[in-house]
Every structure is written in C-alpha cells, then in structure tokens.
Amino acid sequence: MTLALDVPAIADSPLSRMDPRWKLAALVPAAILLALVRTVPPAAAALILALVLAQRARLPGAWLARRLAWTALFIGLFLIWLMFLPDPNGDVRRFGWLSISVVGLTRFAVVLLKTLAVVTLILIVLATAPLQDTLKAARALHVPALFVHLLLLTFRYVFLLAEEFGRLRTALRVRGFRNRADLHSWRTIGLVGGTLLVRGSERAERVGHAMRCRGFDGTFRSLCDFRTRALDVALWGAVILTTGGLFAWDLWRR
Amino acid sequence: MNDASAISVTATPAPAISVTGLTFAYPAGPTVLDQLRFEIAAGEAVGLVGPNGAGKTTLFLCLAGVAPIAAGQARVAGLDPAADRKQLPAKVGIVFQNSDDQLFSASVGDDVAFGPLNLRLPAAEVRARVAEALARVGLTGFESRVPHHLSGGEKRRAALAGVLAMRPEILLLDEPSMFLDPRGRRELLALLGEIGGTQIIAAHDLGFILERCRRVLALDRGRLVADGPAREVLADAALMEAHGLEVPYPLR
Numbered sequence: 369m370t371l372a373l374d375v376p377a378i379a380d381s382p383l384s385r386m387d388p389r390w391k392l393a394a395l396v397p398a399a400i401l402l403a404l405v406r407t408v409p410p411a412a413a414a415l416i417l418a419l420v421l422a423q424r425a426r427l428p429g430a431w432l433a434r435r436l437a438w439t440a441l442f443i444g445l446f447l448i449w450l451m452f453l454p455d456p457n458g459d460v461r462r463f464g465w466l467s468i469s470v471v472g473l474t475r476f477a478v479v480l481l482k483t484l485a486v487v488t489l490i491l492i493v494l495a496t497a498p499l500q501d502t503l504k505a506a507r508a509l510h511v512p513a514l515f516v517h518l519l520l521l522t523f524r525y526v527f528l529l530a531e532e533f534g535r536l537r538t539a540l541r542v543r544g545f546r547n548r549a550d551l552h553s554w555r556t557i558g559l560v561g562g563t564l565l566v567r568g569s570e571r572a573e574r575v576g577h578a579m580r581c582r583g584f585d586g587t588f589r590s591l592c593d594f595r596t597r598a599l600d601v602a603l604w605g606a607v608i609l610t611t612g613g614l615f616a617w618d619l620w621r622r
Numbered sequence: 623m624n625d626a627s628a629i630s631v632t633a634t635p636a637p638a639i640s641v642t643g644l645t646f647a648y649p650a651g652p653t654v655l656d657q658l659r660f661e662i663a664a665g666e667a668v669g670l671v672g673p674n675g676a677g678k679t680t681l682f683l684c685l686a687g688v689a690p691i692a693a694g695q696a697r698v699a700g701l702d703p704a705a706d707r708k709q710l711p712a713k714v715g716i717v718f719q720n721s722d723d724q725l726f727s728a729s730v731g732d733d734v735a736f737g738p739l740n741l742r743l744p745a746a747e748v749r750a751r752v753a754e755a756l757a758r759v760g761l762t763g764f765e766s767r768v769p770h771h772l773s774g775g776e777k778r779r780a781a782l783a784g785v786l787a788m789r790p791e792i793l794l795l796d797e798p799s800m801f802l803d804p805r806g807r808r809e810l811l812a813l814l815g816e817i818g819g820t821q822i823i824a825a826h827d828l829g830f831i832l833e834r835c836r837r838v839l840a841l842d843r844g845r846l847v848a849d850g851p852a853r854e855v856l857a858d859a860a861l862m863e864a865h866g867l868e869v870p871y872p873l874r
Contacts, residue, residue, distance in 0.1 A: 498728060498729060498732070498766075499728040500727060500728045500729065500732045520726075520727075520728065521726060523728065524725075524726050524727070524728065524769070524770075525726075527770040528722055528770070571722075571723060574718065574720070574723040575723050575724075575726055577683060577688050577718075577723075578716070578718050578723050578724040578726070579726065579736075580688050580711075581686050581688060581711060581714075581715070581716045582711055582715075582736055582737035582740060582784065582785070582788065583708075583711035583712070583737055583740030583741055583788075584736075584740055585708075585740065589736075589739035589740065589742075590732070590735075590739070591732075591735055591739070591745055591748060591749065593745070
C-alpha cells in the first residue's frame with residue numbers, strides 16, 4: 369500500500385551522501401529561520417532555493433509536486449479568508465462585488481510560500497536518507513530520545529492506522545452508511561475515531577511487548593556509522609549562510 | 623563395597639522449559655493462567671491449543687519474562703523469567719500473531735538488526751547475523767524494503783528472521799500460519815522443520831500442529847486440560863468438543 373507519507377527510493381546525490389547529522393543541523397535551523405520570514409520576496413526566493421535543492425537531491429518531481437500541491441490546498445483552505453478581512457488601512461482592490469485586502473493577500477502569500485519551502489526541506493531530509501539513520505542523527509544531536517522514538521513509531525504505524533481506517537470505512541459503507549452531516553453521521557464518525565484510538569492503544573501494547581522480547585531497553589541502536597567530511601561542513605555552511613541571508617533580507621525589508 | 627565409579631549413570635538433560643504452578647492474573651482482573659505444570663525437553667516441538675482466551679499468548683509472554691508471573695515457578699533455558707528478564711531475549715524468541723506488531727523499524731534490514739543490536743554485538747557480527755537470518759527465511763535482498771510493502775507471507779518471514787537473528791534456543795510461535803496462503807503455510811512448515819530447536823507453536827490451525835508437533839498441550843480458561851501425544855489428544859473428539867476445538871480433518 370502506498371500512502372502520501374511513503375518516501376521514494378533514495379537516489380545517489382550530494383545530499384544523500386551527506387552525514388545525516390550535518391544535514392539535520394543545516395536543514396532544521398534553515399526551516400526555523402524560513403518560518404520567521406514575513407515578506408514576500410524572501411519567502412519566494414526561499415521556495416525557489418528549496419526547489420533547486422530538491423532538484424539537486426534528485427527527488428522525483430511528480431512525488432514532490434503531489435505533496436506540495438496537497439500542502440498548498442491545505443494551507444489555502446485554512447488561510448484564504450485572510451484576503452477577505454477588512455483592511456484597517458483601506459488598501460483594498462475591488463473586482464466587482466469582491467473586495468480583496470492587499471495586506472491579507474500578502475500575508476496569505478507569505479505563509480503559503482514559506483510553508484511550501486519548509487515542507488520541501490522536510491521532504492529532502494526524509495527522501496535522502498533512511499529514516500532510521502536520520503533519527504539516529506537526531507539522537508546524536510541530543511534530540512530527546514522519547515521524541516525520536518515517537519517519530520519512528522508514528523512513521524511506521526501511520527500506514528497501519530490508515531489501513532485500519534480504510535477497513536472501518538468499507539465496513540460502514542457496506543452497511544449503508546453515508547455521511548449526511550447529521551447527528552447520526554457525526555456520532556458514527558466519532559465512534560470510528562474512538563475505535564481507532566482503542567485499537568491503536570492495544571497495538572501499542574503489543575508492539576511494546578514485541579520490542580521488549582527482543583531486548584529493547586529504551587535505547588534505539590543503528591548500524592549507521594557517522595563520519596564527517598569536508599563536503600558535509602561546506603554544504604552545511606552554504607545552507608546556513610543562504611537562509612541567514614534570506615532572513616537578513618527579510619529583516620531589512622520590514 | 624559400593625564402587626561409585628562402576629555405576630553408569632545416564633544424566634537426564636535439564637528440560638528447556640519447566641513450569642510448576644504457574645499462575646498469572648491481570649491487576650484486578652480474572653486469573654488468566656491457573657496452576658500450570660509441564661516440562662518441555664530441549665529440541666522438542668510442542669503444540670499449544672485452546673479456544674480464544676485460553677491464555678496461550680499470555681503463557682508465551684510469561685515465559686519470555688514480559689508478563690510477571692503471579693505465583694509458581696518457571697525455568698526457561700535455565701533462566702528464571704522473573705529474575706533474569708534481561709538475559710531472556712538472547713535465549714527465547716517469540717514470533718507474534720500479527721507480524722505488523724513485530725516489524726516496527728523503517729526497513730526490513732533494520733528490523734532484523736534490532737535484536738542483535740540490543741544484544742550489543744559488534745556491527746560486523748550484527749551484519750553477518752542479519753544476512754544469515756534473511757537467507758534462512760528466503761528474504762535475501764529485502765534489507766532495504768519497507769515492512770508495510772511486504773505481503774503477509776513475507777512479513778511473517780521477516781518477523782521470523784528478526785527472531786532467528788538473535789539465535790534463540792527456544793522459539794515460541796503464536797498463530798504462525800495465520801494470514802498465510804496454502805503455499806506460504808507449507809513453506810513455513812518446512813522452514814520450522816529446518817530450524818529445529820525447542821519450539822512451542824500456539825495455533826487454531828490444528829492441521830499445522832499435527833504436521834509439526836508430536837506432543838500437544840491443551841489449555842482452556844487458563845488451565846492445562848490435556849498433555850500428550852498430538853495424535854491422541856487431537857483425535858479425542860470428546861475432549862476437543864468440551865474445550866471448543868474440533869478434531870482436525872486428517873484424524874477424522
């Protein structure tokens with residue numbers, strides 16, 4: 369079964385050869401800095417640079433485009449209303465009966481552009497190294513063990529949860545259930561959510577047993593050995609300097 | 623004169639599993655296992671049968687030291703599951719009913735390496751064990767495959783490889799033939815025969831047990847209701863009927 373969270377086979381590229389620790393140390397601060405950008409040109413430049421990086425990392429174009437399209441749709445559904453809020457400065461463009469606030473439109477564009485840039489960076493991290501190695505790198509960078517374990521298990525079991533949800537949905541449909549947005553429908557959806565929660569909890573207990581039976585003592589171990597090369601440091605410096613420059617540009621423009 | 627040196631004594635080898643009065647109950651819950659008593663010799667393959675809720679999985683968890691034994695004693699591969707819990711994973715391997723519960727790593731190779739890494743073996747030894755275990759179950763080349771893309775049979779083999787990589791003396795298999803098609807079931811039977819060692823197989827698939835095990839333990843509501851040769855216990859229609867089971871087709 370292939371889901372939206374599936375990652376493609378890792379293609380050979382400078383980024384896939386990069387030490388996962390340096391990659392995380394470059395892309396996580398870059399994503400945080402980009403999240404703080406508040407003007408359109410730096411946000412647009414960030415997206416373009418992130419897409420160039422994705423191209424250099426040899427991410428499959430269709431795979432990346434599909435995920436970015438879903439992200440854009442999600443952001444659009446939540447934030448499109450920003451354009452229609454009353455503008456305190458009265459800077460409004462009218463198209464017949466439609467009034468669009470320039471400030472609202474700008475904010476919408478900034479959020480959309482920087483979110484797409486950050487998601488692209490996350491996808492680069494996911495698609496250029498096995499998850500186990502990336503998580504080991506996170507532990508090496510002193511990310512709390514509990515958080516790392518939760519990420520690993522969430523990634524593994526979100527697929528099963530989706531399958532379970534699919535089976536429950538089929539079971540409802542074959543018994544004539546259609547979502548009619550009435551009280552019965554909402555109650556049924558609530559019960560499905562509760563069932564998934566209970567099954568997830570039971571599965572968590574069984575997974576815990578299976579892990580303990582194979583000697584798990586709270587520490588995740590991996591065969592990946594990290595080795596820093598000059599190119600890792602150079603790539604790290606390039607990413608940090610570029611995003612730092614974009615952020616400085618943004619500060620200057622405000 | 624009593625010449626001790628002239629007396630030939632054939633030492634009985636210590637049983638792989640010895641259970642005396644084993645009892646288990648969940649906190650504020652009913653008794654799940656009640657005064658179990660049995661021994662299993664090293665190298666023996668034993669079937670464990672019983673209706674749903676009989677306590678088969680709980681017995682496995684007790685033997686592996688995961689569920690605490692409330693009363694009674696158990697020796698598993700010479701270890702006490704209560705006191706030697708940390709040493710047990712190297713000696714006892716469980717293949718769980720649902721392979722998805724067992725395959726929690728991001729790739730098959732990582733999952734098979736999980737146990738040996740927890741034993742803190744050197745990396746070269748871990749890699750060798752992973753390759754050996756995958757070869758043994760016929761999954762060479764599957765190292766980088768993600769578990770949720772495997773078929774039911776492949777998942778079962780990958781889960782078994784994860785346990786075999788720890789080279790356990792005792793193998794506990796919970797419903798091993800579940801989710802397998804007839805060919806997968808046949809291949810698993812052959813594989814378990816090749817692996818050998820001490821095995822306890824809990825299953826509703828009584829035909830599977832009949833083909834693999836000479837001896838059967840029957841559990842019902844936490845009590846041991848039969849212990850004997852598989853062909854005799856499983857052919858006892860009255861016993862099977864009384865405990866929610868059926869005589870397997872080859873014995874009818």
